[in-house]
Every structure is written in C-alpha cells, then in structure tokens.
Amino acid sequence: TNPKTVEINGQKYTTDSWFNVSSTVLSLVSRKLHLQKDHPVAITRKIIESVFPAPTYKYYNEFEPVVSTYENFDSLGFPPDHPGRARSDTYYINKDTLLRTHTSAHEAELFRASASGGYLLSADVYRRDEVDRSHYPVFHQMEGARVWDRAKVPNGDLAAAVLEDLDRLPKHNMKVEDPNPPFHPDRNPLQAEHHTPAEAAAVAAHLKRSLELMVNEIFTRAKTAAAATTPASTTSTSDPTTPSSDDEPLRVRWVEAYFPFTSPSWELEVFYQGSWLEVLGCGVSQQALHANAGRPGQVGWAFGIGLERIAMVLFGVPDIRLFWSRDERFLAQFRGLEDAGLVGLRPFVPFSKYPACYKDVSFWLGGGGGGGENGEGGEGVGWHENDLMEVVRDVAGDCVEDVSLADEFTHPKTGRRSMCYRINYRSLERTLTNRATNEMHGRVMKGLVKRLGVEIR
Numbered sequence: 001t002n003p004k005t006v007e008i009n010g011q012k013y014t015t016d017s018w019f020n021v022s023s024t025v026l027s028l029v030s031r032k033l034h035l036q037k038d039h040p041v042a043i044t045r046k047i048i049e050s051v052f053p054a055p056t057y058k059y060y061n062e063f064e065p066v067v068s069t070y071e072n073f074d075s076l077g078f079p080p081d082h083p084g085r086a087r088s089d090t091y092y093i094n095k096d097t098l099l100r101t102h103t104s105a106h107e108a109e110l111f112r113a114s115a116s117g118g119y120l121l122s123a124d125v126y127r128r129d130e131v132d133r134s135h136y137p138v139f140h141q142m143e144g145a146r147v148w149d150r151a152k153v154p155n156g157d158l159a160a161a162v163l164e165d166l167d168r169l170p171k172h173n174m175k176v177e178d179p180n181p182p183f184h185p186d187r188n189p190l191q192a193e194h195h196t197p198a199e200a201a202a203v204a205a206h207l208k209r210s211l212e213l214m215v216n217e218i219f220t221r222a223k224t225a226a227a228a229t230t231p232a233s234t235t236s237t238s239d240p241t242t243p244s245s246d247d248e249p250l251r252v253r254w255v256e257a258y259f260p261f262t263s264p265s266w267e268l269e270v271f272y273q274g275s276w277l278e279v280l281g282c283g284v285s286q287q288a289l290h291a292n293a294g295r296p297g298q299v300g301w302a303f304g305i306g307l308e309r310i311a312m313v314l315f316g317v318p319d320i321r322l323f324w325s326r327d328e329r330f331l332a333q334f335r336g337l338e339d340a341g342l343v344g345l346r347p348f349v350p351f352s353k354y355p356a357c358y359k360d361v362s363f364w365l366g367g368g369g370g371g372g373e374n375g376e377g378g379e380g381v382g383w384h385e386n387d388l389m390e391v392v393r394d395v396a397g398d399c400v401e402d403v404s405l406a407d408e409f410t411h412p413k414t415g416r417r418s419m420c421y422r423i424n425y426r427s428l429e430r431t432l433t434n435r436a437t438n439e440m441h442g443r444v445m446k447g448l449v450k451r452l453g454v455e456i457r
C-alpha cells in the first residue's frame, strides 16, 4: 500500500493512486551529483558550461525535481496519449505531480525569465527504464537555450542580429558530415508562419555552431585524457608521414529528430571509438512556448544532453552505477580536478571486478494482478517490463548489473503467457556470496508475486 504523503527535499506531497515512486529512487533525490565537488558528473557540467560563457548565458543548478504533469508534458506540447506519460515510464507522486523526466520541464519558466540571452540548467531527472550498464532510474541532464527578442535587436532585424552573434563564435576544425540533413516537411517543419526563411536559417546556424563547439570541447578533452595513459613510445615508432589518429579532426553528423517542443529538430552524433554516438537532442523552439511564456517576440533554440553519458566517455567509466558509489576508490580518482581548473583529466582506472552470478526467474503472468483491472480474458494485459525492472531495483538495488528476457512463450492450450528473465547479480564493491545472491533472488521472486501478481513456475 502507498504512503499517504511523501517528503522530498523537505517538502511534503500528498499521493494518490498514481503514486509509483520506489523508496530506492526517493533515497536518491537528495544526492545531486551535478553539485558534488569533483564528482565526474559535476566536472562534466563545468566543462560544458565553459563553452557557454556568462553573462550571455546564466547557469541554474538548483531547480527541484518535483514538477507538475503540466510542466513536464502539456506545456511542451506532448499530446495526451504520448507514451512518455505512462505510469510504466514516469515516476508519479500523484496524477498532477511527478519527478521530472527531463530538464525541458523548466523551459516555459526560463523562457519567461530570459528576455534575451541564454541559460544552462543542470538537474537530476527520473525515468523508469531497463536495467543495464548505461541506464539508471535517476540521471542528470543539462538543458541549454539561446533566445533573441525582436523588440531588442538593432532595427528589429532578428536574422542580422543572430548572424552577428554567430560571427562572434569561435571556429572549429571538426568534420561535419550531413550539416543540413533533409527534414520531414509535416512532422518537423520550419515554422514558416512565425519565422522568415532568413531567420530560421540564422537560428539553425547559430544552434549548430554552438553545439558543434561544445562537442568539440568535450571530445578533444576525452582524447587528451585517453592519451594521458598511452605510453609515449607508441608515437615514436609510428610512421611520421601519416598523421596519428589523435591529429585527425573529429567527425560529427546532424541527424533529424522529433521533439514536440522544437521544430525543426536534430540529434548530434559523434564518431567515437569506431561507432556513431548520439550526444544530444536539440531544435528551434516552438513559437507557442515563447508565446505561452508571455514573450511572443522571442525566437530561439534549445538542446538537452545527458551528463552521465558524456562523463562515461570523458573518464572511461564503464558502468553507470559507479556514479552513485560512495567508494573512495571511485571518488578519489577525480579529487582536485576542479581546483586544478579541470586540467589533467585521466581515464578512470577500474578497481577489481567482482564475480558475476546470474539467476533465472520463470513465471506465468497473472490475470487481474499486475495492473490489468478490466481483466476480461486479457492474459498479461497491463504487463510492462519496466514494472519488473522496478521490483528488481527495489529489492536488489545496485547489486544487479543487468536484467534480460531469456525466454517467453504462450501455452497452446491455456493461452497463458510465461516469461523467463535472467538477472545478473554483481556488486561493484564486493563479492556476492552464492548464499547472499540466493537470498536476494528469493526476495526478488517474492516481490514479483506480491507486486505484479505473477505465478512463479
């Protein structure tokens, strides 16, 4: 049964039947890794901030994670049936209140505050998701935006003002492939009723150069950090006439994307260690957002980036759970970097890996249990894998490295659905004994029966 109220960062909230925040997640709300000195998430934030200088950009790092459903979804133009709103994907406190799923939840508020100029907002965000080495129910995002106001630019010439600002930005030597990918004319159009072609082109160009510069800064640092452990002898033996891979300019590309609150929208990808890595989402802000923020004369762009993902690249951190570790063997490796002006980044040296131990759990989906209320012959109706993930996280926490579906079938006679999941138990900090693992696995199975109404086979 749900608690009637919950307290989050000193503030009390009343729950209702929508409440689905686990105690594990609640216990992480106060951590604020992006504000913890010398934490790799905070260092990553500072590196990105250095590319967007004050006073043009203002920095916000203290926004609370509890927002309204309206702020997180409606204000941004998410349709009522958008899958992101589902209780299987989002942590709700009550029907109208949730833990923000992205930093865009604060766009409207910040557009109201920024007459012209820009901002960066870093914060913890929450998503019910799968369990693997790069997903965690809490992570950190940075949102950035730059806006101009028609009433404030010289001669009211917005396109000229944007181009002038673009001209003042530094250049880079990255190889930009697909600088202008085609975009879907209906789903991702230019906002022709609000922006002249010249304005749209100028804003997009400013957005692209700004974000290319950011990615250049991050990945140049990542390369330098990686080189800090490469023995010097490897360079002296290489052929001096062929440039070493370190001298090769970074390859990036623009890819079309969709967000309800920007149009057109893109993702920026970087070619890193042999594959294309998606780094951020961005676009030209929907004019309706500016208008609803009481600033119809504003035009601008916005982006959002996941900080853990970038920190994993910068420091070679192999597993997202490490960011939450209070283990000195992790934290000490980054100490002093902020005072040193972020100079001297080095890859993380993993401490000894402890053995993994996997256990399978097979079960029949229950009728009526796990969420399906109008269970008319609806075997497995209401089943959502994220609910299982949540039980596993709740019971075994950071002792689980990943969970995967091993087998699934429907009984030919009864029509019942059976699932088998493989849970890989491994602690980052200690060896799990078989006994401890069995005991945890037993509690996971009990939790699945009790909370999802499944029947263990």
Ligand code: PHE
Pocket: 101, 102, 103, 104, 143, 259, 262, 281, 282, 283, 302, 303, 304, 305
């Ligand atoms: N909020 C988006 C996400 O979480 C990222 C984004 C931010 C996209 C701002 C466009 C503009 O995926």
